[in-house]
Amino acid sequence: MMGRSKGGLLAGYSALVFAFLYLPIAVLILYSFNGPGVGGFPPRDLTLHWYRVLFEDDAIWNSVLNSVIVALVAVVLALLIGTPAALALDRASFPGKALFRRLVLLPLILPGIITGLSLLMLCVFSGMELSLVTIALGHGTALIAVATTEVFAGLQKFDRRQEEASLDLGANHWQTFWRITLPNLRLSIVGAALLIFTLSMDEIAVSFFLVGRENTLPLEIWSRLRRGMTPEINAVSTIIFLFSLFTIIVWYRIRTRGQAQEIVQASIIQGETHEPEPPGLHQVRDRRQRGRRMPR
Amino acid sequence: MYSKQYKLAVTVPPLMWVSLFLLCAYLILFAHSFWSVRDGQIARKFTLANYKQIVSSPLYLEVLFRSIKMAGAVTGLALLLAYPVVYYLSFRARHKNLLYQLIIVPLWVSYLVRAYAWKTILGSDGVLNTSLQFLHITHAPVSALLYSPFAVVLTLTHIYTPFAFLPIFASLEHVPRNLIEASQDLGATPWQTFRRVILPLSLPGVIAGATFAFVLSLGDFLAPLLVGGPSGIMISNIVVSLFGAAYDWPLGAAISLLMLVMVVSLLFATERLEKRYSYQ
Numbered sequence: 349m350m351g352r353s354k355g356g357l358l359a360g361y362s363a364l365v366f367a368f369l370y371l372p373i374a375v376l377i378l379y380s381f382n383g384p385g386v387g388g389f390p391p392r393d394l395t396l397h398w399y400r401v402l403f404e405d406d407a408i409w410n411s412v413l414n415s416v417i418v419a420l421v422a423v424v425l426a427l428l429i430g431t432p433a434a435l436a437l438d439r440a441s442f443p444g445k446a447l448f449r450r451l452v453l454l455p456l457i458l459p460g461i462i463t464g465l466s467l468l469m470l471c472v473f474s475g476m477e478l479s480l481v482t483i484a485l486g487h488g489t490a491l492i493a494v495a496t497t498e499v500f501a502g503l504q505k506f507d508r509r510q511e512e513a514s515l516d517l518g519a520n521h522w523q524t525f526w527r528i529t530l531p532n533l534r535l536s537i538v539g540a541a542l543l544i545f546t547l548s549m550d551e552i553a554v555s556f557f558l559v560g561r562e563n564t565l566p567l568e569i570w571s572r573l574r575r576g577m578t579p580e581i582n583a584v585s586t587i588i589f590l591f592s593l594f595t596i597i598v599w600y601r602i603r604t605r606g607q608a609q610e611i612v613q614a615s616i617i618q619g620e621t622h623e624p625e626p627p628g629l630h631q632v633r634d635r636r637q638r639g640r641r642m643p644r
Numbered sequence: 645m646y647s648k649q650y651k652l653a654v655t656v657p658p659l660m661w662v663s664l665f666l667l668c669a670y671l672i673l674f675a676h677s678f679w680s681v682r683d684g685q686i687a688r689k690f691t692l693a694n695y696k697q698i699v700s701s702p703l704y705l706e707v708l709f710r711s712i713k714m715a716g717a718v719t720g721l722a723l724l725l726a727y728p729v730v731y732y733l734s735f736r737a738r739h740k741n742l743l744y745q746l747i748i749v750p751l752w753v754s755y756l757v758r759a760y761a762w763k764t765i766l767g768s769d770g771v772l773n774t775s776l777q778f779l780h781i782t783h784a785p786v787s788a789l790l791y792s793p794f795a796v797v798l799t800l801t802h803i804y805t806p807f808a809f810l811p812i813f814a815s816l817e818h819v820p821r822n823l824i825e826a827s828q829d830l831g832a833t834p835w836q837t838f839r840r841v842i843l844p845l846s847l848p849g850v851i852a853g854a855t856f857a858f859v860l861s862l863g864d865f866l867a868p869l870l871v872g873g874p875s876g877i878m879i880s881n882i883v884v885s886l887f888g889a890a891y892d893w894p895l896g897a898a899i900s901l902l903m904l905v906m907v908v909s910l911l912f913a914t915e916r917l918e919k920r921y922s923y924q
Contacts, residue, residue, distance in 0.1 A: 355736055362729045362737075365805075369750045372761035372802060375771050379764060386764045390778065433658035440651035448659060451666055458907060459863015461880045462900050465887060466669035469897070473672050489665045492658075512645055521650045550754045552866060557887070566756050573760060573870065582764075585757040592752040600745070 373589065380582035398579040408584060411568035418484045418555075418564055419548035423541050425488025430495025431537070435529075437496070438503045453497070455490035460553025463490050468557040479560035486558045487548045494547065495540045502536030535602065542599045546592060673904070676897035686893060694898035704882065704899065711878040714797055715862040721801045722808040722857040723850065730809060731842075734816040744813065751806045759867045762799040766790040766871065791873025799871050800861040807860065808853035815849025816842070847921040855914045859907050879903065 379386050383393025402408060430452075436442070437449055455463045467486045468478075476482060510532070514524040530537075552566040559567055565588075569581060680691050698704045733743050750758070765771045766789040773785040789795060819842055827837040865880035872878070879899065886896030 358728060358732045358736060362732045362743075365725050365729045366743075366746065368725065368802065369747070369805065372758060372765060373750065373753055375765055376757065376761040379771070429658050429661045432654040433662070435654040436651070436658060439646050440655050442651075442655050442659075448662065451662055452658075454666065454670075457859065457911060458904065459860060459880065461863050461865055461883060462673070462904050462907075463669070465883070465896070465900055466673040467665070468887070469672045469676055469893070470665070470669040485665070489661070492662070508645075515645065521647060546752065550756075552756055556866075556884075566754065569756055569760075570866070573756075573763075577760075577764060577767075581760065585754065585760065588754050588757060592754070593749065596745075596749065596752055 376582050377586045377589070380579050380586045382579055382582075386577045386579055386582060398583045402580050402583045402587075405580065407563075408565070408568060408580075411563045411565045414480055414562050415549050415565040418480055418487060419545045421484035422487035422491055422548040423544045425484070426491040426495040426544050427537060427541060429488070430492040430540070431499050431533070433492065433496045434499035434503060437500060453493045456493040460490075460551070461557075464554040464557035467554065471558065477560065478558055480562050480564075482558040482560065483555050483564060486554045487551055490551075490554055491544045491547060494544050495537075498536045498540035498543070499533055502533045506532045538602055539599060542595060542602075546595050550588075550592075670904075673897050673901060676894050677901045679894040679897075681892050681894060684891070694895045697895060698898060698902065704879075707877065707882055708879045708899075708902075710793070711862055711880075714793055714800070714878060715858050717797050718800045718804060718861040719808070719854050719857040721797070722805045723812075723854060725801070725805050726809040726812055726853065727850070730812045730816055734813065734819075747806055747809050747813075750802075755803060756866065758803050759799050759870050762795065762802065762867075763790065763871050766795050766798075790871055791876065793872070793876045795871040795873075796868050796876040796878070799867045800864060803864075803867065804857045804860055807856040811852035811856070812846060812849040815846045815852075819845045844921065848918040851914050851918050851921070855910065859910065862907070863903065 378391055380398055381394045381396070382391045383395045383397060433448075433452055437445070442448075464486070467482075467489070471478060471482050506529075510528050511524055514528045515521070519527065550566060551564075552570060555564050555567055556570075563571065565584075569584065572578075572581060675688075676686070677694055678690050678692070680687050680689070680693055729747075733740055737743055763770075767773070769785070770790065772789060773782075776782045776786070777784075823841055823845070824837060827841045832840065862878075863880055865878065865884050868876050868878045868881050869884075872881075880903075883896045883899050883903075886892045886899070
């Protein structure tokens, strides 16, 4: 083991890195209460004025509503396409499967600008008018990857013998899917839905190119940033931050509870204790790279 | 056990959707890169003019190389920040899970919000400058902070460090602890254990993390627009302007395609490397 001083050095360094990650966020939140505006040290005239301004700002709330609609459509779309895609990757073999897998995952790995531009050219090429619909289609399509990787990971943990039993007992494929497959994938699907929702709410690179007349929240913030900074933007950012935090906690709760259940079930069935995956480790794969671990 | 109909039912709809919306989109990008603009209209006729223009114009190549350098700097910094912290978390820290979650949280803070936070910090009337003056360290605002490549690299490092962190954490968590004990039992010093056992086993994670940081920061265009100023623009900003006011979609498509090819070949290369260094 390393000496004490070296361990202390490492801890100190880590603390600095955490400070680097969190200070900007802290500053942002702090200055949402700053009376005179963004900037100036020390912060003074602490006030809720900017939150009041924000709550009376119809354009912002309109864009929030737009973002929520887009995100909901994106969730439904990505799950409707991504779930069968995961089943197909898990269970069927077809020509071009490897290409299909890579193609589905591409939007998550590529910089958003490339996917955004490509979708823009597709829209213009096919004569679609840019609007919230195109943004929702774009988000839904780009985020299929999230649904597919989540559901695919869920399928790996899932015991196929249950499906076999169901089919043997006379249920057809459709019944088996509704009664066995889907309930077993519940956790992955809820996790995917939350992730897709949050990613879509925050998405800007693809929306940037597909926007019509109606703005989403990030685009609205973006257009205001170009005009100048006001603590109102800090205030809305603070609210977004709190909302994201809330989502993570909900998601985390769902995940750990589900995992605990799975472990209990597994140990009952197999009569053995089973070391749980460190909580949070699944998230390592969740954002981008989980897809890259799929079997070839 | 799955019938043919079942397989068709799960395969055909996603296959069609993905072909229609993703494959077609990327193919149209490809096609555009060989077209041109004539009299304010896109002429759908094959030409290599866009690629010739990229190669012959110093502007595009210069910005491309600068972007690669900046993305490289972001990657290096992200690894430098992430690796020791991951090491600390994985081998030393008591509240591993809590600290791990703390790294995840900034990932969920809106991208735009994080970039904007840096703008408020680095500006001439920003938090950093006014603090420095408040503490009498400087007397006039340091104007070089905002609107420079430095500001872009700093902002992108802040945004993408968690992405480097995650795969490294996964790989360090999977280093078999008995190998480390064996190394210690056989008389290796802590440094030797790190150098010969831990570091090589964590390479796949390092490679994956570096790839994410590099690819994502290379394609970023919003942070440079916010904090970069004219000297901090990156290749994606050129693409954006070509798709906007400059109205030369084919040239923009050609540059994008070049980026796409770079990114995809990088992904293939790193996938290979990751496999080579994984011990399983």
